[in-house]
Amino acid sequence: YSQGGGLSVGVWLDGGGKNDNKVIWTANRDDPPLHANATLTLNEKGLLLSSGVSGENKVVASPNDSAVSVFSASMLDSGNFVLYNKVNHTIWESFEHPTDTLLGGTNGVNLSLRLFLNSTGFLQLINNTDSSIYLEINYRFYQEVSYNYHNENTTTTTSNDGIVHSATLDVDGNFQLYTHQFEPSGGFRTSRVSRALEDYCKVVGFCGINSYCTFNDDRAYCACLPGTDFIDPQRNTLGCKRNYSEAHCKGGKDNIPLYNITPLQNIVWITGDNDVSSTVFLKMGIRSLEADDGTVPHELKPQIKRKDPTLKILLLTFSLVACSCALLAISGVFIFKFRVLRYKRLLEIGNLGLTGEVTLTSFSYNELKRATNGFKEELGKGSFGAVYKGSLNRGRNLIAVKRLEKLVEEGEREFQAEMRAIGRAHHKNLVRLLGYCAEDSKRVLVYDYMGNGSLADLLFKSRQRPDWDERTRIALDVARGILYLHEECETPIIHCDIKPQNILMDDYWRAKISDFGLAKLLMGDHTRTFTVVRGTRGYMAPEWHKNIPISAKADVYSYGIVLLETVFCRRNLDTTVSNPEEIILSILVYKCLVEKKLDKLVLGEEVDKKSLDRMVMVALWCIQDEPALRPSIKTVVMMLEGITDICIPPCPTASSI
Secondary structure: OEEOOEEOOEEEEOOOOOOOOEEEEEOOOOOOOEOOOOEEEEEOOEEEEEOOOOOOEEEEEOOOOOOOOOOEEEEOOOOOEEEEOOOOOEEEEHHHOOOOEEEOOOOOOEEEOOOOOOOOOOEEEEEOOOOOEEEEEOOOOOOOEOOOOOOOOOOOOOOOOOEEEEEEEOOOOOEEEEEEEEOOOOOEEEEEEEEOOOOHHHOOOOOOOOEEEEEEOOEEEEEEOOOEEEOOOOOHHHOEEEOOOHHHHEEOOOOEEOOOOOOOOOOOOOOOOOOHHHOOOOOOOHHHHOOOOOOOOOOOOOOOOOOOHHHHHHHHHHHHHHHHHHHHHHHHHHHHHHHHHHHHHHHHHHOOOOOOOOOOEEOOHHHHHHHOOOOOOEEEEEOOEEEEEEEEOOOOEEEEEEEEOOOOOOOHHHHHHHHHHHHOOOOOOEOOEEEEEEEOOEEEEEEEOOOOOEHHHHHHHOOOOOOHHHHHHHHHHHHHHHHHHHHHOOOOEEOOOOOHHHEEEOOOOOEEEOOHHHOEEOOOOOOEEOOOOOOOOOOOOHHHHOOOOEEOHHHHHHHHHHHHHHHHOOOOEOOOOOOHHHOEHHHHHHHHHHOOOHHHHHOOOOOOHHHHHHHHHHHHHHOOOOHHHOOOHHHHHHHHOOOOOOOOOOOOOOOOO
């Protein structure tokens, strides 16, 4: 089609001689118009254009993959020009490379308006990957203006017979939707359906260069900046041009310029025909420029009024002194407050292990890092993180610092609320939670330090096993601690990970349950809850693997395993034994109980026969597969204390081991 005194390759709606053709796509739009004898060639590389002058071939349409060959091309009724391979698959289409117009089915990444016939223009409509559409000025010195349509879609419903819908980024910068109704006699009638901005003054580029827009009586008017006139008075939206020349900035008898521009370093100048500021002039009062003879002097020296520097020096000195005093005062206040707060915190920390009712302390991460000497001495590592030894109050209070890992992310308020609920749990058989740190993504817990290790160390690693009385006392201590968590504290807590490693021994060899701060809280009157699988293999209740609600009976099961291990000082699952029938302790114990041969499991040790039978039967009741068959922890305590009678339990299974 004809363009700018030459030809261009593209796709258009045929006006049939009654209308101007509506160009919807142009190939190589930034290239100058083609010569009249230019030719198009379709080969395996794509659609190529020969200009006819230089003989150089330019690509009009070709697949992105050079290894793919073109077999055929088609101009579809939808306005899409398509290239196919041998199996008739589309390998290139004009709808994927729009210029300033979209038709139904176009998947263009960005559009740009036609400022001139063969120009990309200085406005681009970009369809972002997040479904937003925004209009951008193509000069890097101008700010970006956006139209966002994340949640707005416009649908026009009409008959499809003889109608083509198009959306064009017009030369004024407005994105508009049109319908083209084809007439039976030829040609088409164009109607505008909608536009992005109804207020034309909000359209970037509506008034053109060197002009501005005013909006009155629901109409937009363009006006020129001072020193400029309309390029075309009949078409005010084309912009303005300057109405003066450099001669206006000259004066005197010899017409010598009255300005002097000194080049500066590191200056980037915007150049071009559209830049109204390319020529700079100096505007001054006429009277100050005229000499006695009416001429204008060639050079003007600035007249600077001399000032007494003494006043300036005094003001500067006074300002410096005032600023120094203010800084000293502010620094003093901050230092005083910091010292007072630090002193109060040290007093509070020093009394943590002495008073009965103390709220949790919120530590900073740096405080705990200093308290543990950079998390240097590791006491152990569990499923939720490592535990480090530390000290507060200059070493007078030893602490255990647990740095949590692999936790589900939760907000700081939720974490603090959970810690406050845990902090209100006080019992002689619970390890005391002293404080916590919730700083950014860091979660750290601070506990009392237990100097005698864990029950696992005492049962499985000690050279001399604790005697029978010590073991019965430890078993009852653990049961009472669980009873407090389940029924006696303000917010009931399911521990979810009862095992010998989480039962610590204090300086008086009293058993204390730890890590209950990581358990699941039961709010209100809830008795069961769904939660992610947690715990340790060998101590986990069967319901953990059945995707059913978890109740406090899960802790009862874990306690039953711990009770068996405490009674016989061996693990429930021991693959080092020579007899395969003795690998699983619970099965072995039940067999001996039925055969009344429990004595052989404690050979060489003085035990109370009735106490042994009672503890074994309690443990076997606790490890029943069905939660309903297990006793509550309160009943367990009563059984261990001899208050409640116990009958022979059913045989346990090894399903969860």
